[in-house]
Amino acid sequence: MDCAKQVSQNENRRLVLNFLPMRFNHFGFQKENYKILLIGLAINIVGFILMIGGATEDPNVFNEDELFSNTRITISPILILLGYIVILYSIMKKPKHKEEQNTPDTK
Numbered sequence: 001m002d003c004a005k006q007v008s009q010n011e012n013r014r015l016v017l018n019f020l021p022m023r024f025n026h027f028g029f030q031k032e033n034y035k036i037l038l039i040g041l042a043i044n045i046v047g048f049i050l051m052i053g054g055a056t057e058d059p060n061v062f063n064e065d066e067l068f069s070n071t072r073i074t075i076s077p078i079l080i081l082l083g084y085i086v087i088l089y090s091i092m093k094k095p096k097h098k099e100e101q102n103t104p105d106t107k
Contacts, residue, residue: 040086047079
């Protein structure tokens, strides 16, 4: 009887362990998600780098052309916002399942 209980317990463990990878076999991010995330981070970094500057060495001199340039006021915030949108897309993008990737297109 003890042998039968041991076999059934081992069989149950095997069934549970075999079932778990089917349901939880993927992490939320795939390789493509990481690529999109890095692209979004790069866009963000470029936007912040373009925003840097505008300071003068002499505090008595005010150069409004340098401080209020189109790059700092318009282009940089647009790039930063675009970078955040790309990052959000990479987080929200659902991974493709193996069944969807292996099915041929019927057109």
